[in-house]
Amino acid sequence: MSARMVGTMDGTKQQRRGNTRQRIQDVALDLFAQQGYEKTSLREIAESLDVTKAALYYHFKTKEEILVSIFDDLTQPILDLTEWGKQQPHTLETKQEIVRRYSEILAGAAPLFRFMQENQAAVRELRVGETFKDRMQGLREIIVDPDAALVDQIRSVSAIFTLHAGMFFIQDLDATPEEKRKAVLEVATDMVTQAHQRTKAT
Amino acid sequence: MSARMVGTMDGTKQQRRGNTRQRIQDVALDLFAQQGYEKTSLREIAESLDVTKAALYYHFKTKEEILVSIFDDLTQPILDLTEWGKQQPHTLETKQEIVRRYSEILAGAAPLFRFMQENQAAVRELRVGETFKDRMQGLREIIVDPDAALVDQIRSVSAIFTLHAGMFFIQDLDATPEEKRKAVLEVATDMVTQAHQRTKAT
Amino acid sequence: MSARMVGTMDGTKQQRRGNTRQRIQDVALDLFAQQGYEKTSLREIAESLDVTKAALYYHFKTKEEILVSIFDDLTQPILDLTEWGKQQPHTLETKQEIVRRYSEILAGAAPLFRFMQENQAAVRELRVGETFKDRMQGLREIIVDPDAALVDQIRSVSAIFTLHAGMFFIQDLDATPEEKRKAVLEVATDMVTQAHQRTKAT
Amino acid sequence: MSARMVGTMDGTKQQRRGNTRQRIQDVALDLFAQQGYEKTSLREIAESLDVTKAALYYHFKTKEEILVSIFDDLTQPILDLTEWGKQQPHTLETKQEIVRRYSEILAGAAPLFRFMQENQAAVRELRVGETFKDRMQGLREIIVDPDAALVDQIRSVSAIFTLHAGMFFIQDLDATPEEKRKAVLEVATDMVTQAHQRTKAT
DNA sequence: GATGAATGAGTATTCATTCAT
DNA sequence: AATGAATGAATACTCATTCAT
Numbered sequence: 001m002s003a004r005m006v007g008t009m010d011g012t013k014q015q016r017r018g019n020t021r022q023r024i025q026d027v028a029l030d031l032f033a034q035q036g037y038e039k040t041s042l043r044e045i046a047e048s049l050d051v052t053k054a055a056l057y058y059h060f061k062t063k064e065e066i067l068v069s070i071f072d073d074l075t076q077p078i079l080d081l082t083e084w085g086k087q088q089p090h091t092l093e094t095k096q097e098i099v100r101r102y103s104e105i106l107a108g109a110a111p112l113f114r115f116m117q118e119n120q121a122a123v124r125e126l127r128v129g130e131t132f133k134d135r136m137q138g139l140r141e142i143i144v145d146p147d148a149a150l151v152d153q154i155r156s157v158s159a160i161f162t163l164h165a166g167m168f169f170i171q172d173l174d175a176t177p178e179e180k181r182k183a184v185l186e187v188a189t190d191m192v193t194q195a196h197q198r199t200k201a202t
Numbered sequence: 203m204s205a206r207m208v209g210t211m212d213g214t215k216q217q218r219r220g221n222t223r224q225r226i227q228d229v230a231l232d233l234f235a236q237q238g239y240e241k242t243s244l245r246e247i248a249e250s251l252d253v254t255k256a257a258l259y260y261h262f263k264t265k266e267e268i269l270v271s272i273f274d275d276l277t278q279p280i281l282d283l284t285e286w287g288k289q290q291p292h293t294l295e296t297k298q299e300i301v302r303r304y305s306e307i308l309a310g311a312a313p314l315f316r317f318m319q320e321n322q323a324a325v326r327e328l329r330v331g332e333t334f335k336d337r338m339q340g341l342r343e344i345i346v347d348p349d350a351a352l353v354d355q356i357r358s359v360s361a362i363f364t365l366h367a368g369m370f371f372i373q374d375l376d377a378t379p380e381e382k383r384k385a386v387l388e389v390a391t392d393m394v395t396q397a398h399q400r401t402k403a404t
Numbered sequence: 405m406s407a408r409m410v411g412t413m414d415g416t417k418q419q420r421r422g423n424t425r426q427r428i429q430d431v432a433l434d435l436f437a438q439q440g441y442e443k444t445s446l447r448e449i450a451e452s453l454d455v456t457k458a459a460l461y462y463h464f465k466t467k468e469e470i471l472v473s474i475f476d477d478l479t480q481p482i483l484d485l486t487e488w489g490k491q492q493p494h495t496l497e498t499k500q501e502i503v504r505r506y507s508e509i510l511a512g513a514a515p516l517f518r519f520m521q522e523n524q525a526a527v528r529e530l531r532v533g534e535t536f537k538d539r540m541q542g543l544r545e546i547i548v549d550p551d552a553a554l555v556d557q558i559r560s561v562s563a564i565f566t567l568h569a570g571m572f573f574i575q576d577l578d579a580t581p582e583e584k585r586k587a588v589l590e591v592a593t594d595m596v597t598q599a600h601q602r603t604k605a606t
Numbered sequence: 607m608s609a610r611m612v613g614t615m616d617g618t619k620q621q622r623r624g625n626t627r628q629r630i631q632d633v634a635l636d637l638f639a640q641q642g643y644e645k646t647s648l649r650e651i652a653e654s655l656d657v658t659k660a661a662l663y664y665h666f667k668t669k670e671e672i673l674v675s676i677f678d679d680l681t682q683p684i685l686d687l688t689e690w691g692k693q694q695p696h697t698l699e700t701k702q703e704i705v706r707r708y709s710e711i712l713a714g715a716a717p718l719f720r721f722m723q724e725n726q727a728a729v730r731e732l733r734v735g736e737t738f739k740d741r742m743q744g745l746r747e748i749i750v751d752p753d754a755a756l757v758d759q760i761r762s763v764s765a766i767f768t769l770h771a772g773m774f775f776i777q778d779l780d781a782t783p784e785e786k787r788k789a790v791l792e793v794a795t796d797m798v799t800q801a802h803q804r805t806k807a808t
Numbered sequence: 809g810a811t812g813a814a815t816g817a818g819t820a821t822t823c824a825t826t827c828a829t
Numbered sequence: 830a831a832t833g834a835a836t837g838a839a840t841a842c843t844c845a846t847t848c849a850t
Binding site: 020051054055058 | 809810811812813
């Protein structure tokens with residue numbers, strides 16, 4: 001269920017060698033995503049792992065740092081994508097490719113993005129809040145043409161939101177996850193395309 | 203900043219007539235929206251109003267009930283809109299009108315909707331969580347055509363999501379709030395229109 | 405169910421003329437007996453009667469005073485009995501008569517005595533605690549012969565305790581309440597008789 | 607005064623090794639017995655021990671659990687006695703032995719039994735309430751002959767109550783505690799004997 | 809690489825009581 | 830004869846964090 005698989009080849013209890021840090025991150029992310037950041041207590045995380053709270057403090061300085069560490073690991077791809085995007089010409093093809101790759105990133109770390117979406121208030125005063133905003137801002141600067149009409153700027157931004165929405169608000173639609181992801185991507189691509197073309201048509 | 207203004211014409215402290223209940227709701231909504239539901243304590247609300255915590259309990263049975271009361275008051279318009287929508291033919295014009303009116307409802311109770319958006323995790327296990335889901339579901343059933351292609355269903359849902367996102371994620375764009383609202387509405391209308399027309403074209 | 409019946413001949417809501425004080429006492433005693441003194445809140449009493457807490461304060465100065473008023477009304481018979489007993493010769497017949505009459509008093513105000521028995525800790529630091537002790541002490545002085553052997557003194561005290569216990573700890577025995585009361589009375593009388601006779605035999 | 611002594615040979619404050627749990631139980635029982643369960647707050651217990659309230663929660667999950675733990679430790683002997691009694695023939699000698707041993711158990715955990723007696727109302731809705739009832743029921747089944755006349759059944763039950771009463775309602779009689787315990791035991795034994803013989807005489 | 813024991817600050821909630829109307 | 834509005838003090842309980850071992 002978790003973002004990163006923890007190889008537990010043998011069912012023995014003695015698998016906890018050097019991987020405790022990872023296990024904490026995995027369990028924490030699952031709980032954060034399910035119940036929210038504030039509602040998830042360190043006691044809960046510790047009990048889920050069958051270690052003491054103090055053990056968490058051996059690996060992380062604070063509760064926030066657990067989140068930060070997960071976040072940093074899992075949002076690195078956004079940075080990479082932005083970096084790549086900046087070096088490309090601002091063509092339609094680039095934008096479409098960004099949208100496509102972003103869709104993959106989202107799918108690859110769904111619990112984290114779900115968490116970020118559903119805990120904006122809690123996350124706002126945490127360091128990750130700012131960082132996330134910055135990373136998203138980076139993406140925006142590539143996708144949104146500052147010379148475009150307001151409507152088209154919004155169309156571009158909305159393309160990204162559509163991807164986000166697609167991850168969580170569409171679960172009841174009647175299709176396989178993969179079909180849905182494809183369809184969402186198509187809609188988002190479409191929006192970014194329309195925005196681009198209308199701008200160039202001016 | 204609050205949804206409903208509490209006229210305090212005179213600065214005197216002795217204005218505590220019958221309006222305390224309202225004042226609690228107003229202050230609570232502001233704080234919930236700013237800091238999140240969990241992070242906002244009853245102590246904080248009470249201190250903001252210069253009353254004791256016990257006074258809050260005279261007016262509301264629990265913390266949750268404060269939220270519920272605000273929510274019930276402020277989301278009634280969605281119910282009304284859905285009711286109206288159900289009685290209309292499922293034409294393009296109806297859908298556009300729904301989008302337009304929904305945009306107005308959103309603008310009219312912005313702090314609440316911002317709160318709901320940013321506190322989904324916290325709200326999920328509260329009664330308002332379910333209720334909100336239900337109310338949104340009602341809207342969806344009018345706007346989304348079950349016979350439409352998957353992409354077009356997504357386009358419709360995304361239109362609504364765009365309206366929501368538009369309220370909070372677009373603040374840095376360079377335009378007045380009213381211009382932005384108009385533009386967001388235009389994009390959303392456009393999406394719903396495309397979804398409708400593509401479906402009918404089949 | 406309550407100690408004193410409140411004539412509610414008509415089912416109308418308007419029966420609350422001058423009897424509110426009484427109704428408070430009745431409801432309070434029932435709740436005190438069921439849940440204990442500490443666990444019964446004035447809110448609960450008020451809600452049971454469909455009046456406000458403040459109304460209770462119109463009739464009684466404090467929570468304790470509600471209990472005191474009930475207690476004073478209902479334990480008067482013990483005082484009367486003691487008064488009567490003092491004027492009698494300390495014969496066996498007198499003691500037996502005391503036991504018999506006390507059994508009736510107990511049966512006539514069962515909820516109060518149950519309450520006193522089950523809430524000794526709570527009642528100890530209330531005025532009624534002291535008062536009750538005093539009243540029981542009065543009875544004891546008549547029934548217990550100071551010249552009797554220790555065992556026989558205990559036998560006498562235990563007779564009274566048997567009456568008390570008989571009211572509540574014997575509910576599962578297979579007999580009608582009236583049969584049980586009679587049987588308990590017989591045992592108690594027997595104990596007091598044995599105590600008396602052994603003493604006189606010396 | 608407490609049931610179990612906590613050896614604090616040195617008066618130093620730094621004795622907090624592994625005995626905190628025990629100290630909590632001891633202090634709690636003393637306070638519960640003195641003031642009642644409801645009236646005794648965790649703050650009070652904590653302050654008596656010079657630790658914080660949170661420390662109590664490290665050792666016990668709830669206030670009730672403190673009581674349960676004390677209760678379980680201290681009423682185990684009743685279970686043992688019942689177990690023993692079940693394996694014996696239901697002779698007079700067995701019943702007398704049961705009464706004798708029960709008297710010792712009572713004396714050995716006087717504060718707890720005093721507490722149970724004086725806090726029946728409070729204890730009724732706690733787990734210990736049910737458990738205690740069950741344990742007493744076990745004893746009763748051995749001592750009370752179901753074929754005996756109602757009076758004799760009551761006589762047997764009353765024997766047990768006499769033991770209880772003996773612990774608390776006889777403090778003002780003029781004799782040493784040990785003398786009193788002996789005398790109470792004699793009375794109780796007598797009652798059980800009479801009940802037994804009358805039944806067999808039939 | 810962890811635990812056992814504890815803390816300080818906080819939380820939502822409840823209670824008996826007051827008082828102007 | 831009673832209410833509406835409020836208070837001050839308390840309660841059981843939780844949390845993130847610390848630190849000696």
